Amino acid sequence: MGEGAPVRTSLYDEHVSLQANIVDFHGFELPIWYSSITEEHLACRSTAGLFDVSHMGSFRFSGKGVREWLETVATQKCSDIAPGRCAYTHFLDHDGFLIDDMIFAVVSEDEILGVPNASMIPVMWDWFNSVLPKDGSIILEDLSPATSILALQGPKAKSICESVLGSHNHVGRFKWSLIGENPLGISGWIQGTGYTGEAGYEIFVPNEDAPTLWRALIASGSTPVGLGARDTLRLEKGYLLSGVDFASPSLDDNNVLHRDSWETNVPFGLDVEHDFIGRERVISHEPTDARLWGIKQLERGPLPRPGKSVEDMDGNEIGTLTSGAPAPSLERLGIGMGYIADVKPGDEVMIVASPRKKVRAVISRPPFV
Numbered sequence: 001m002g003e004g005a006p007v008r009t010s011l012y013d014e015h016v017s018l019q020a021n022i023v024d025f026h027g028f029e030l031p032i033w034y035s036s037i038t039e040e041h042l043a044c045r046s047t048a049g050l051f052d053v054s055h056m057g058s059f060r061f062s063g064k065g066v067r068e069w070l071e072t073v074a075t076q077k078c079s080d081i082a083p084g085r086c087a088y089t090h091f092l093d094h095d096g097f098l099i100d101d102m103i104f105a106v107v108s109e110d111e112i113l114g115v116p117n118a119s120m121i122p123v124m125w126d127w128f129n130s131v132l133p134k135d136g137s138i139i140l141e142d143l144s145p146a147t148s149i150l151a152l153q154g155p156k157a158k159s160i161c162e163s164v165l166g167s168h169n170h171v172g173r174f175k176w177s178l179i180g181e182n183p184l185g186i187s188g189w190i191q192g193t194g195y196t197g198e199a200g201y202e203i204f205v206p207n208e209d210a211p212t213l214w215r216a217l218i219a220s221g222s223t224p225v226g227l228g229a230r231d232t233l234r235l236e237k238g239y240l241l242s243g244v245d246f247a248s249p250s251l252d253d254n255n256v257l258h259r260d261s262w263e264t265n266v267p268f269g270l271d272v273e274h275d276f277i278g279r280e281r282v283i284s285h286e287p288t289d290a291r292l293w294g295i296k297q298l299e300r301g302p303l304p305r306p307g308k309s310v311e312d313m314d315g316n317e318i319g320t321l322t323s324g325a326p327a328p329s330l331e332r333l334g335i336g337m338g339y340i341a342d343v344k345p346g347d348e349v350m351i352v353a354s355p356r357k358k359v360r361a362v363i364s365r366p367p368f369v
Contacts, residue, residue, distance in 0.1 A: 047221065054150075074091060078112075149202055184213060237369070293343060320338050
């Protein structure tokens with residue numbers, strides 16, 4: 001976001017009425033928690049959590065051959081994604097470094113909707129415009145200012161969604177649909193995606209409809225969840241966080257975060273059989289190069305934190321953590337992720353918590369739960 005006062009989403013007054021602890025997050029005033037991070041985290045895992053993620057962007061790409069065009073700039077084989085389905089992808093710069101990751105939905109043969117990360121909306125707007133076909137055949141629109149996004153996640157998300165919007169508005173995992181007729185009279189679209197690893201939905205509605213939907217979903221049993229639990233939920237599932245687990249060299253001078261899709265070790269969203277911007281770097285690695293791995297503490301001690309070094313059992317530095325936190329679903333066991341070289345799941349390592357304290361840990365392939 002640009003200079004000036006932080007932006008308030010269309011649900012700001014709802015957060016205030018729930019006495020949320022509100023912070024400035026990438027230029028948006030958003031709740032970090034309502035009751036506590038742990039309570040909200042566990043509610044999402046056991047029942048259903050409701051998130052205001054209206055700080056995320058919403059782009060529309062349209063035109064004949066839009067999937068084929070997107071495929072030339074995305075690591076995902078977009079032409080294989082049928083209308084009505086969603087997929088995950090990375091976008092790399094011309095040197096092969098990851099700029100941003102994104103969930104997108106194929107609406108039709110000629111239309112795609114994508115969700116750039118909050119702080120990356122202007123960056124990705126400029127990037128996409130720089131690689132659009134010169135003949136004007138593909139049109140890019142920013143729907144973000146007029147669109148609110150609510151995420152309903154958890155084992156009871158389906159029953160709550162159906163009680164509020166009707167059973168015909170349910171969509172399965174990584175499916176997309178326009179919102180049909182419903183008791184609230186709201187419009188927009190719904191997709192079976194999220195950032196928690198739980199079943200659920202992300203619901204895109206005009207700003208003016210968001211408070212009505214928010215209140216109805218809470219009245220039907222969902223628990224409001226802030227950004228704090230959103231982070232611990234995603235970490236337990238091993239999901240990347242833009243600006244924390246990776247960053248474009250043009251935006252961040254921390255070269256630990258300058259990575260490509262092979263290095264992030266994400267088991268989906270990468271197809272090296274098609275040509276895309278940045279592919280050369282992705283296919284250049286040796287098997288022993290550093291990749292993003294999960295790490296779990298094996299003993300009590302300072303929790304894993306970003307920037308902490310990882311050593312092998314002989315004391316050689318082999319990597320650096322990028323994310324770390326106590327896992328509420330694992331009785332607050334310390335977990336983290338980082339770029340670590342020449343390891344495999346089950347290998348024991350040491351986290352250098354401080355100059356005088358190292359903590360024994362084990363390499364893991366997420367998810368942790």
